[in-house]
Amino acid sequence: MSVFNNFFTSNKLKHPIDMSLISTDMHSHLIPGIDDGSESVEDSIELIRSFYNLGYKKIITTPHIMFDFFKNTPEIIFKNLENLKNAVAKEQIPIKIEAAAEYMLDEGFIQKFRAGELLTFGKKYVLIELSAYFPPDSIYQVMFDLKLDGYNPILAHPERYAYWYSDFEKFVTLKDREILFQINLPSLAGYYSAEVRKIAEKFIDNNMVDFVGSDTHNSVYFEQLEKSRYSKHLEKLINSGMLKNKEL
Numbered sequence: 001m002s003v004f005n006n007f008f009t010s011n012k013l014k015h016p017i018d019m020s021l022i023s024t025d026m027h028s029h030l031i032p033g034i035d036d037g038s039e040s041v042e043d044s045i046e047l048i049r050s051f052y053n054l055g056y057k058k059i060i061t062t063p064h065i066m067f068d069f070f071k072n073t074p075e076i077i078f079k080n081l082e083n084l085k086n087a088v089a090k091e092q093i094p095i096k097i098e099a100a101a102e103y104m105l106d107e108g109f110i111q112k113f114r115a116g117e118l119l120t121f122g123k124k125y126v127l128i129e130l131s132a133y134f135p136p137d138s139i140y141q142v143m144f145d146l147k148l149d150g151y152n153p154i155l156a157h158p159e160r161y162a163y164w165y166s167d168f169e170k171f172v173t174l175k176d177r178e179i180l181f182q183i184n185l186p187s188l189a190g191y192y193s194a195e196v197r198k199i200a201e202k203f204i205d206n207n208m209v210d211f212v213g214s215d216t217h218n219s220v221y222f223e224q225l226e227k228s229r230y231s232k233h234l235e236k237l238i239n240s241g242m243l244k245n246k247e248l
C-alpha cells in the first residue's frame with residue numbers, strides 16, 4: 001500500500017509554492033464580457049482577490065483578439081479595464097491591474113502589426129497564440145518581422161499545440177530564433193491532458209520557458225492554478241532563475 005502511495009504522490013510537493021515568487025500573472029481573461037473569460041465584474045473581483053491572496057502583486061490581463069471572433073480593440077479593452085480597476089479600488093484589493101491582449105496569429109494580427117496597433121507590455125512583449133488545431137504556415141516570417149520592428153513575441157501555451165508533438169524540433173527552432181515561451185500553470189496541473197503536462201514539463205527540463213501564466217477564464221482555471229502550486233516542475237522552473245514574470 002505505502003509503495004503505491006509513494007508512487008502516486010512522489011511527483012508532488014508536500015507544501016504549496018509561494019506565488020509571490022512569480023509575482024505577476026501575464027495571461028488571463030479577467031475583463032468581464034469582452035471575450036470567453038469572466039462574465040461579470042463580481043466574478044472578476046472574486047478571482048482578482050484570489051490572486052492577491054496567493055501572493056500575486058500584479059495582473060496583466062490579456063483579452064482575446066481574433067479576426068473573426070473576438071474583435072476587441074485597444075479602445076474597448078482600456079475602457080473596460082478602467083471600469084474593472086475602479087471596482088478593484090472600491091474593494092480595496094492592493095494589486096496592480098494592467099491590460100494588453102492575447103492575439104491569435106491570423107490575418108487581422110498582420111494588419112494590426114502593419115498599422116502599428118499592437119498592444120504590448122513590459123519590454124515590448126506581444127502575446128501570441130496559435131490555432132489549437134492547424135499549424136500556422138507563416139510563423140517564422142511573422143516572428144522575424146516582429147523582432148525586426150523591436151517587438152519581443154511571446155508564444156502563448158506552446159504545450160497545447162499537439163500538431164508539433166511528434167516534431168519537437170519545431171519548438172527548438174522557435175527558441176533558437178529567440179521566441180519567448182509562456183506555459184500555462186493549469187498545464188502543469190494536468191488540466192488539459194497528461195500529454196500537455198508532459199510537454200510543458202519537457203520545456204522546463206530543456207530550459208525553454210520564459211514566462212508562466214494562469215490563462216484564467218473562470219474559477220475552474222483558478223483551481224488548476226492552485227493545484228499547480230504542488231508541481232515539482234514549477235519549483236524547478238522558479239529555482240532556475242529563468243522566469244521573467246517578476247520583471248514585469
Ligand SMILES: [Fe+2]
Pocket residue numbers: 027028029102215
Ligand atoms: Fe488565453
